[in-house]
């Protein structure tokens with residue numbers, strides 16, 4: 482079979498199939514930008530529902546998904562109609578009533594970064610696949626290392642797709658330190674990771690993925706709010722060692738996903754350093770407090786860690802995902818991945834570092850660009866003001882809750898996470914029913930946490946649009962819904 486242009490043409494294929502038609506781009510981008518502009522406007526002003534969660538069958542029908550997939554043919558005009566429904570049937574993270582999960586209310590410069598990545602797709606895990614993107618990532622990592630207190634030549638890191646993968650990567654480096662041969666031959670004897678019960682589920686996942694098994698995560702003694710009791714760590718370490726186990730890492734929350742409370746990093750760090758234990762700080766959410774002069778004390782001692790993770794797609798306002806794995810000694814990370822691949826790595830002039838040697842991922846997205854653009858546009862101080870503002874608004878919510886006798890709160894917030902419940906909705910099932918009712922109302926989206934063995938509503942203040950008026954409206958809405966849930970029995 483030949484592939485001359487005329488042969489191709491006979492099959493309906495042209496050599497130029499797939500080349501961008503730039504007038505099509507102009508029309509499509511115009512439609513998309515107008516739709517997104519209205520979306521952000523309606524979201525920020527709170528004039529649209531914060532969340533809609535129709536069943537997938539219903540949504541697939543409304544979006545004509547099967548037809549589009551079968552027949553194709555979408556153009557700028559039909560994209561407009563598609564986007565109208567698509568954007569309406571999701572969750573609006575710029576909405577003042579968005580108080581649920583720890584996902585960023587993305588900022589404008591970072592959104593541009595995603596567009597640029599979508600167009601250029603420089604998959605820069607090899608330097609030659611995106612020199613500018615790799616260089617931007619290295620600069621952003623250097624900035625983060627500096628914030629942690631590790632400026633200098635020996636520290637290093639990488640951006641990966643999310644906090645969970647970042648925890649896996651950091652703990653892989655810990656495994657390489659404890660068992661240098663584990664990459665080739667597996668973990669030679671029982672190894673354990675000591676962590677608070679309130680750690681993110683990705684710590685258990687990492688343990689299972691790294692071949693230690695989920696049960697290798699040994700829970701550290703904690704206070705009733707789930708914070709590690711530092712004085713109790715030596716006894717746990719010694720007990721593990723008596724059993725012949727190797728303590729591969731000690732994990733701290735900064736801050737814990739369910740409560741937003743910080744472990745005492747200084748005490749944990751000192752203890753780990755004295756005993757030569759790998760200290761890992763999961764600062765996925767709370768690391769951004771490092772940008773706020775009045776809050777960074779929450780992270781005192783973070784520089785004593787061997788590894789830190791810090792998500793940009795939480796409080797640094799990039800889209801999902803962009804998480805930093807930071808190592809005090811970059812050689813720990815370089816040693817973690819010991820692989821040869823003669824089709825990728827050979828002795829040529831690379832021009833710059835191949836970040837693939839530091840991550841689980843093969844190709845890598847241009848994750849640094851979106852964080853860089855936020856930093857370049859808003860400045861470190863601007864991002865810091867955002868973090869300070871969200872933490873302060875959460876604290877204000879707690880003050881309003883405390884001032885009312887019909888609400889309970891289990892702790893004073895340290896971050897932008899607040900747990901609470903209304904006394905009319907007693908019992909865990911009623912908390913769940915109350916949350917469902919709020920979501921159905923479309924004005925507020927809250928999450929839910931277990932604290933001290935009971936279920937609470939959890940508000941995570943992420944959106945810059947959440948203000949004093951929102952907080953009062955929230956408490957009124959929760960009170961109303963609690964009464965309705967109680968009356969339903």
Ligand SMILES: Cc1ncc(COP(=O)(O)O)c(C=O)c1O
Nearest residue numbers: 583643644645681738763765766
């Ligand atoms: C403390 C902590 N670590 C890790 C993660 C996991 O991050 P990701 O959702 O990006 O995988 C989270 C997510 O909320 C978290 O709060």
